[in-house]
Amino acid sequence: MKGIHSIFLACFSGLAFACFLASAFDPSPLQDFCVAINDPTDAGLNTLGISLVRIDYAPYGENPPHTHPRGTEILVVVQGTLYVGFVTSNPENRLITKILYPGDVFVFPIGLIHFQYNLGNTPAVAFAGLSSQNAGVITIANAVFGSNPPINLDVLTKAFQLDKNVVTHLQSIF
Known part of the structure; x- marks a missing residue:
């Protein structure tokens, strides 16, 4: 019986240590925060690990196929109608698309090629949040x-x- 307790204790200790390692993470990049002011060189989201962008689309304008290698993007349309989509990774290469109207939201997974196209003859506006302060962009x-x-x-x-x-x-x- 004593041997079973020793084995159980060893397994439990190993599992606890594995859980500790699994919950380890990089330290927060937060150094300080700043309130946005009227200086375009200051970034109010600096070191918070996120980015935010407003995208203005001309009539029938587009944000051509591109990818963000270091961040997932979430897009919300506030004006106009956008045709959006992304392509899944190899080997499937499946195209996922949707037509978005004001108030609609769409998520572009990290690293996948995606695009937005204004379907209308009037301007469109969207806001996008990215899960990185430096998501990067590669226009294909x-x-x-x-x-x-x-x-x-x-x-x-x-x-x-x-x-x-x-x-x-x-x-x-x-």
């Missing part, structure tokens, strides 16, 4: 066709199954 077309130095023509021709003249043209406009 700019990154692929506008890299410096350019990605090898043969690589892009094969990757996108395009004629070399088309790839050359795309590289020239990005």
Whole structure:
């Protein structure tokens, strides 16, 4: 019986230690907080681990396909009608879309390619919150066709199954 108690105690101790490690986290980046003032160089959300942005869309304007490698985005429409979507990761590559109206909310998971497009002939406005103070942004077309130095023509021709003249043209406009 004493052996069973020892085994139980060892297992319980190991489990408790594992739970302790699992609950460990990075220290808060909060250094101080500041109240927003009329100086555009001051960020009221600095070091709080979140970002907030207002996006104004021209009629039929878009926020082209892009990704945030370090943050999930939540978008709320306050004016206009937006067609939004994201593509799931490989190998599925499934497109998830929705048409949003004022008051609607949509979430773009961290790292996934997503977009917003204003369906109307009037301006649209949305606010987006990101789960990082530096979520990063990679605009897909700019990154692929506008890299410096350019990605090898043969690589892009094969990757996108395009004629070399088309790839050359795309590289020239990005």
